[in-house]
Amino acid sequence: xIIAVDGPTASGKGTLAxxxxxxxxxxxxxxxxxxxxxxxxTQLNHGDADNAADALAACDFPVSLLxxxxxxxxxxxxxxxRVSVHPAVRAALFQRQVDFANQPGGAVxxxxxxxxxIAPHADAKLFVTASPEERARRRHAEMRGRGVDVTYDAxxxxxxxxxxxxxxxADAPLLRATDALLLDNTGMDKDAALAAAIAFxxxxxxxxx
Numbered sequence: 001x002i003i004a005v006d007g008p009t010a011s012g013k014g015t016l017a018x019x020x021x022x023x024x025x026x027x028x029x030x031x032x033x034x035x036x037x038x039x040x041x042t043q044l045n046h047g048d049a050d051n052a053a054d055a056l057a058a059c060d061f062p063v064s065l066l067x068x069x070x071x072x073x074x075x076x077x078x079x080x081x082r083v084s085v086h087p088a089v090r091a092a093l094f095q096r097q098v099d100f101a102n103q104p105g106g107a108v109x110x111x112x113x114x115x116x117x118i119a120p121h122a123d124a125k126l127f128v129t130a131s132p133e134e135r136a137r138r139r140h141a142e143m144r145g146r147g148v149d150v151t152y153d154a155x156x157x158x159x160x161x162x163x164x165x166x167x168x169x170a171d172a173p174l175l176r177a178t179d180a181l182l183l184d185n186t187g188m189d190k191d192a193a194l195a196a197a198i199a200f201x202x203x204x205x206x207x208x209x
Contacts, residue, residue, distance in 0.1 A: 001026065001106040002121070003201060004114035007128035008174060009077065009162045010135035012185055012193065016128055017110035019194045020201070024108070029100045031111035031118070032080060034093050036071040037061045039079025049082035058083070059092040074143055074150075074158075081162045084112075087171040094118070112166055115177035124204040125180035126197055132159050134186045 021028035047054030115125035
């Protein structure tokens with residue numbers, strides 16, 4: 001069984017994907033981590049994330065980089081959003097994601113184009129979102145909890161900027177697949193969101209027989 005979990009930044013899609021993977025005993029891939037690795041490697045290479053050639057060169061990052069805590073930094077997330085607009089970067093990472101999705105037994109993948117590009121054949125697709133203000137509130141609380149001195153207004157501006165890049169890029173923009181469940185968790189806690197997701201996955205499994 002393949003489960004695709006898409007959505008904008010700070011929507012909670014990564015948490016939900018991991019919960020679904022635990023529930024169904026499936027491997028999980030945070031595809032955004034691949035783009036974070038490319039963005040961070042671009043920086044390590046002293047390249048420009050907005051330059052397609054520099055970003056493509058960074059796609060040859062060592063696998064060990066995926067375990068680097070720096071990939072979780074807010075600044076790295078911004079770099080990931082910038083390198084992900086380059087079609088050559090998306091093409092370079094495409095097969096790695098497809099292979100993970102199609103492994104025997106299935107998988108859970110979260111990202112921004114899983115249900116539309118990477119695994120359009122997924123058995124269940126979810127599009128997880130929340131209001132920009134709620135997503136900024138969550139991200140701001142998370143960052144302050146890590147000791148990062150940042151204002152809510154700055155985080156909200158960054159959320160809007162990332163949304164604009166993700167939805168406006170020419171190649172594989174952030175879109176809700178037509179057969180994906182729209183899960184707006186603005187007013188939900190994690191348990192309620194998970195229950196809604198599981199109910200949908202079970203309905204899809206029953207429908208597919």
